Amino acid sequence: MVTPSPSGDREKTVSKLSSKLRQELKVRAAELSIDIQDATSEGITAWLAGLACSPVDTTGATPFSTWLPTGQWQELKDACSARGIPFVQGLAQSIQLWLDTHPSPRHRPVSGIAQRKIVINQKGGVGKTAVAAGIAEALAEDGMSVLLVDYDPQGHLSDQLGVDQILPGTDSLVLHMCGEGKGDLRDLVVTIEEPRFGKRLHVLPACPDGFLLDARIAVSRMRNKEAALERALQPLEKDFDAIVVDCPPSLGMATDAAIYYGRRRQGEREGISGMVIPVLAEDSSATAYTMLADQIESLRDDLRLDIEYLGLVVNLYDSRRGFVATSSLKEWRELGDPKVLAVIGDLKEQREAVRMHRPLLAYAPHCDQSENMRQIAKEIS
Incomplete structure (x- = not known):
């Protein structure tokens, strides 16, 4: 489902996403100080560009909504149709791709020793x-x-x-x-x-x-x-x-x-x-x-x-x-x-x-x- 924003530059979209991916997206976006809607858009852009991503488990997916640039949601739907995969799978792969290319910053040892x-x-x-x-x-x-x-x-x-x-x-x-x-x-x-x-x-x-x-x-x-x-x-x-x-x-x-x-x-x-x-x-x-x-x-x-x-x-x-x-x-x-x-x-x-x-x-x-x-x-x- 798509609902235009008053400004016309974004539209509210509703699909489904697993609770695991939703939680990882929320945490990683917070760690990197990025809005969830921007992270989702970046992931979709990368996925549309053809960056490889393996199939993602979408078991237990529940409603997920965000705001995306106007037209991007339709591009994703068209690409999923062309690639012969469910729309929910395309969205999940886009989110996973963003997570894979934006790793968590939590790793530096306190001592500074390698x-x-x-x-x-x-x-x-x-x-x-x-x-x-x-x-x-x-x-x-x-x-x-x-x-x-x-x-x-x-x-x-x-x-x-x-x-x-x-x-x-x-x-x-x-x-x-x-x-x-x-x-x-x-x-x-x-x-x-x-x-x-x-x-x-x-x-x-x-x-x-x-x-x-x-x-x-x-x-x-x-x-x-x-x-x-x-x-x-x-x-x-x-x-x-x-x-x-x-x-x-x-x-x-x-x-x-x-x-x-x-x-x-x-x-x-x-x-x-x-x-x-x-x-x-x-x-x-x-x-x-x-x-x-x-x-x-x-x-x-x-x-x-x-x-x-x-x-x-x-x-x-x-x-x-x-x-x-x-x-x-x-x-x-x-x-x-x-x-x-x-x-x-x-x-x-x-x-x-x-x-x-x-x-x-x-x-x-x-x-x-x-x-x-x-x-x-x-x-x-």
């Missing part, structure tokens, strides 16, 4: 790369400037996001960690060009030279070798709100350096920097976790570090695998400390995003896995 999330487990195949990327994407989506470090010489993270790995023998994080950097590490950082992240998501690509990192650190003359990663990344910290490190499957010196880098620093509040540990609901994953915990505790005791477990992520979970899976999940939950941040199913969207060389939250922003990543990010930021 948050450091170390995604770690020496067991391969547990989904460290997917979890690290998902956390970084969720933080960037919410308005933070994020550096995602591909610390694994296999370079799965770089490959999955369509970022070229650094050529062996050229300047890299490895050389900077060994005190042999040839330039400014900032020059190697790549920005992910997805509108959803507003140029806030950045990647420091992997380099195959990292396969020799443990040996190079061991034979170097550097003091406090555990601080090698921190020395390399510290000059970049002022440029980012958060740094997420995708660790290699190793228990060597490189892992020690990552654990050291994620310790809680003086003046930093609790629950912000530390270890995020992806695990599987199976016995071998529990054994690997014990080995990792022993390494963390040894560093904590030997160097008197304040190292926090931010939590576990039970990944690739499928209850259809039977008793081993369900009982293992129960045991992970019963640990209590570290807590289980999320249980992520073995679903297709992540694999599809990898195949398309796109971030999951851009490829399938409303899938269950994307919501899981947002949940984890919210818990640890």
